[in-house]
Amino acid sequence: MNITSGGFVLAEILEQVDSLPSPPGVAVEVLRLTADDSCCIDDLAQVIARDPVLAAKILKLSNSSLFRRGEDVTTLDRAMMVLGLKTVKLMALSFSLASSLPQASNSGSGFDLQAYWRASLTLAVAARALGVLTRSRNSDEAFLCGLLARIGQLALSEAMPERYRAVIEQSPDNLPDADLERRHLDFDHHDVGAALLESWGMPAMISQAIRLMGTSELPTELDQRSRQLGVVLELARHAxxxxxxxxxxxxLHSLHELCREHHGLDEAEVDSFLIGLQGGIAETAQLLNIDALESIPHDRILEKARMQMVNISLGTALDLQQSSNRARELEQERDAFEEKAMTDKLTGIRNRAFFDETLRDVVVARRNGEYSVELGLLVVDIDHFKKFN
Known part of the structure; x- marks a missing residue:
């Protein structure tokens, strides 16, 4: 892919991301095992055991509300059996990559890393929870995609800090959205993030899903599994x-509509789901050693969202009423203009224009068989007509 904007080429942007470290050794090894179809859980356990911090996170994950199944898990081997090979691969990648990313920005771009982590954790937890809720086979892939979906913004803030600051300053939120980035840069953070992950050797399904998050609709040629992942990520993006x-x-309106259309979930179920994400987000932040994030109760956030929906509905109704009133005003103005055009302003009686139009209509109606009575024309000339004035 060769994306250019103002002399910047995507490859050059990636080369300039000096402060984003390469994946740590454990992540590289996990990536290698991910590409190896013959990899077994014992192979993965040996790699993870070499990193005590990662091993502790996997153990803690198996006891978290996200994955816990019954009694406490106290050993790494048991944790890996509980989680399963695919989940351990993807979560080990998530934890390793997240630990290598910065928590404080030195780029001068004004990039808000706390907002970045809050959005990334929310997207990751929401994506996995939606995957489980909709019985998707890709819930763990959805978590990894959510966690890394905005990594391109980190790259942009490091590679082109001044230009990206200008984009950030145009955003109503702390983080610019993809549409705003495309208007200023001709590409967005999904393009950059996908290319960065590809350069790290990330599975194609993950990088492709992140790239497609920047598109308005999924390509028709996508296989069923990738399409299912894309739908889950779209729902998580709205959440x-x-x-x-x-x-x-x-x-919230879009999320309600999509959940009802695709999964038969009513508004109360969707709202309950959103409120329930709060614990999982806090738990995941602890697992990833992310500093305490600003935490507003989700039920209060939902109240604000509902108020916005009401205000938008009232605004729409007012706009429709104003449009209807304006249409009536225009119709009345048109009728008044036609009346004026067809009436002699001195006498108030119909003028020659009215006569010509009426005669034309009658002749046409008679030709079409719509007017069967006799048609005659009487011309009257009134002497000294000016005396009527």
Missing amino acids: TTVLCESRKGPA
């Missing part, structure tokens, strides 16, 4: 907008 951004009302 994240509700919980983390200013346009809460429209996003």
